[in-house]
Amino acid sequence: MRFLPLxxxxxxxKRPRTFFTMASIAIAFLLYGLxxxxxxxxxxxxxxxxxxRLVVISKYSLTQPLPYSFxxxxxxxxxxxxxxxxxxxxxxxxxxxxxxxxxxVDAQSYLDMYPEIVLPAEQREALLRTRxxxxxxxxxxxxxxxxxxxRIPIQATIWTSKTGDTWEFDLVGIFxxxxxxxxxxxxxxxxxHEYFDxxxxxxxxxxxxxxxxxxxxxxxxxxxxxxxxxxxxxSNPTKTDxxxxxxxxxxKQMGDIGLIVKSILGAVFFTLLFLTGNTMMQSVxxxxxxxxxxxxxxxxxxxxxxxxxxxxxxxxxxxxxxxLGIAAVLLPPIANKLPGFSGMGLDPQTFVIGVGIAALxxxxxxxxxxxxxxxxxxxxxxxxx
Amino acid sequence: MIPFLRQIAAVTTMNLKSxxxxxxxxxxxxxxxxGVVGVMTALLxxxxxxxxxxxxxxxxxxVIILRGGANDELxxxxxxxQGRIVLEMPGIRKGADGAPLASAELYMLTxxxxxxxxxxxxxxxxxxxxxxxxxxxxARIVAGRDLExxxxxxxxxxxxxxxFAGLEIxxxxxxxxxxxxxxxxxxxxxxxxxxxxxxxxxxxxxAIPRQGYTGVTAQLEDARAETFQAFKDRLTTDPRLTVxxxxxxxxxxxxxQALSNFINGLGYTVTIIMAIGAVFGALxxxxxxxxxxxxxxxxxxxxxxxxxxxxxxxxxxxxxxALAGGLIGAALAYGVFNGYSVSTLxxxxxxxxxxxxxxxxxxxxxxxxxxxxxxxxxxxxxAVRAARLPIVNALRAA
Numbered sequence: 045m046r047f048l049p050l051x052x053x054x055x056x057x058k059r060p061r062t063f064f065t066m067a068s069i070a071i072a073f074l075l076y077g078l079x080x081x082x083x084x085x086x087x088x089x090x091x092x093x094x095x096x097r098l099v100v101i102s103k104y105s106l107t108q109p110l111p112y113s114f115x116x117x118x119x120x121x122x123x124x125x126x127x128x129x130x131x132x133x134x135x136x137x138x139x140x141x142x143x144x145x146x147x148x149v150d151a152q153s154y155l156d157m158y159p160e161i162v163l164p165a166e167q168r169e170a171l172l173r174t175r176x177x178x179x180x181x182x183x184x185x186x187x188x189x190x191x192x193x194x195r196i197p198i199q200a201t202i203w204t205s206k207t208g209d210t211w212e213f214d215l216v217g218i219f220x221x222x223x224x225x226x227x228x229x230x231x232x233x234x235x236x237h238e239y240f241d242x243x244x245x246x247x248x249x250x251x252x253x254x255x256x257x258x259x260x261x262x263x264x265x266x267x268x269x270x271x272x273x274x275x276x277x278x279s280n281p282t283k284t285d286x287x288x289x290x291x292x293x294x295x296k297q298m299g300d301i302g303l304i305v306k307s308i309l310g311a312v313f314f315t316l317l318f319l320t321g322n323t324m325m326q327s328v329x330x331x332x333x334x335x336x337x338x339x340x341x342x343x344x345x346x347x348x349x350x351x352x353x354x355x356x357x358x359x360x361x362x363x364x365x366x367x368l369g370i371a372a373v374l375l376p377p378i379a380n381k382l383p384g385f386s387g388m389g390l391d392p393q394t395f396v397i398g399v400g401i402a403a404l405x406x407x408x409x410x411x412x413x414x415x416x417x418x419x420x421x422x423x424x425x426x427x428x429x
Numbered sequence: 430m431i432p433f434l435r436q437i438a439a440v441t442t443m444n445l446k447s448x449x450x451x452x453x454x455x456x457x458x459x460x461x462x463x464g465v466v467g468v469m470t471a472l473l474x475x476x477x478x479x480x481x482x483x484x485x486x487x488x489x490x491x492v493i494i495l496r497g498g499a500n501d502e503l504x505x506x507x508x509x510x511q512g513r514i515v516l517e518m519p520g521i522r523k524g525a526d527g528a529p530l531a532s533a534e535l536y537m538l539t540x541x542x543x544x545x546x547x548x549x550x551x552x553x554x555x556x557x558x559x560x561x562x563x564x565x566x567x568a569r570i571v572a573g574r575d576l577e578x579x580x581x582x583x584x585x586x587x588x589x590x591x592x593f594a595g596l597e598i599x600x601x602x603x604x605x606x607x608x609x610x611x612x613x614x615x616x617x618x619x620x621x622x623x624x625x626x627x628x629x630x631x632x633x634x635x636a637i638p639r640q641g642y643t644g645v646t647a648q649l650e651d652a653r654a655e656t657f658q659a660f661k662d663r664l665t666t667d668p669r670l671t672v673x674x675x676x677x678x679x680x681x682x683x684x685x686q687a688l689s690n691f692i693n694g695l696g697y698t699v700t701i702i703m704a705i706g707a708v709f710g711a712l713x714x715x716x717x718x719x720x721x722x723x724x725x726x727x728x729x730x731x732x733x734x735x736x737x738x739x740x741x742x743x744x745x746x747x748x749x750x751a752l753a754g755g756l757i758g759a760a761l762a763y764g765v766f767n768g769y770s771v772s773t774l775x776x777x778x779x780x781x782x783x784x785x786x787x788x789x790x791x792x793x794x795x796x797x798x799x800x801x802x803x804x805x806x807x808x809x810x811x812a813v814r815a816a817r818l819p820i821v822n823a824l825r826a827a
Binding site: 060061064065067068071072074075078079103104105106107108134136140199200201202204209246279283292293296297298299300308311312314315316318319322323325326 | 453454457460461463464465467468496497498499500503506538540543545546549550551605638699702703705706707709710714716717771772774779781
């Protein structure tokens, strides 16, 4: 610790050089922070999936609806504790760019199925009571300035109603998620299936998919097989998966986001390795006589090695923290603008891994010059040889 | 002027000859900029490939008719009767047999396993009419044979076949109500229809409970705006129909807007951030280059060389190093990514769209000019500093 001032002074020996190097490192970590936050946001659905929940969809496609009568078939399966359902409404609020999902659901059983959704008890009652009632996520209410009591017009793209293209919902509640980082996953509008089914112009008696809670996550596979076996010879054979697997397969449809992020960052850090390594080498080369003086004063080889390594570590870690800090500041406003990304931010794990990468970088770029510094022969160095 | 140029040439040659002795520092610029240009070109070639696929989809003289209010084919519903009314509308070009060149189609999605991820993916199934080859002359069968009416058979697009598993001729695809056999492969000049699976629309109707269509694609007499407007007005004012009419190029462009913006946004954001980092790296290198040569520069100045040749020579060195980096990066991106095909979920249509990365000449030029710009920014300040070095101090420092 008492050598800290020495390390600090050595670090700032050439101010512009240290500043530019730090700026490049900080930018690499800014990119790391932003890209990982995006990648984590995509993965959030897999992470927050309920371990005891299954999703039942058509074997042919998620977009192929299932008959309402399956509800009774699924209920009868051994190991099923609760069943609910939802459909894709696909409406538009004012403009297609204001995209957010809307699901007609059976409010009672759906809210019981998802304890993640936190809704005041009286608002839940209001939703059950109000035929045309709807509830929305807090992030959506904030984005569009909605308050409880508002009437929200939603333009149908698929489900025209018997009275026209526009559905009007009464906002009776605003919900949040227990875990703030899961907000993006629940950024949606929910309304009553019963009203939807009666008012739609066609398609009565079908639903999008079923969600099942099993009595024990250990029995998920067995229950899923039993459901599919029971419906195999129906007009709509099903494909049942755990919620995690379902979300995962959905994510996979986009492509390998993790691979893209890792490739970009790989190129960035490879470049950085050269840049910083070169700076450290140069800095030690210029200081050979000074290091020789230190050794004359009684610093042994390993102490000199540690001094140079500490300098590299200070350079990399300070810059990394700056870059991650900038990312943490930039992310929330970005997240608020992107539909479905609310709650995106720098999680502690990304932060810790970032600092770990910085330490590795410091070791990689610091070790060669540090070894060189520790091997200096005093006589040669002072003589300028 | 001539002595001035000669001075520049002399100082620049001297600088460049000393590059090998400072190879490590000089490589920082080259590698740094190669990294930026490589990543930028790769990301933007993805956007360019996607755009090219779109541009070759749809023709100006063809229109797509969907239910009013529907966002796309997936959300559209036309009852059989409405489909028939649209097909008989005047304004649709007639084929050699006198029948209208239009087809009422049924568009759905089916799960097919993607080769790269092993996961079920939303692949488009298009139920087409028998006249599809006249309606879309850009599409043609390149392997196998055409569909036979009444038999559960499918044709697969070239891109779909390369991206998804189990789409070889003879394989069976679970379209609806059991397996359907692959009998042929079609191409559509690289357009997005090549990501689709085509089946006979009447056969598809036999396999599902739903008896309607999703939309009608029709060829008009010509591509003029008036022809389109007249046809559109005729349909939208018909009391029996509630439909919207869009020209194909506009329809396909609007259905890919979000994905286009996303790919472009990602590309430019990452590039700009990386470029800023590369400027810092270049500044560092050039400052180092100047500072190791302080005495040389001061000596030159003492001999009577002007400040400007020194500035220019440092800039030229930075530019040449940057150019080398730019060329390496662009060449790497071209070698690795040009023609690389991927398929992703277009969230606007909820379906898979396959496209190939295209490292176009414009992108290569853009990458190399970006490299030169970074070199210029990174070289300028160190160059000015070199010229301003007080001669006496610099010489004394030695």
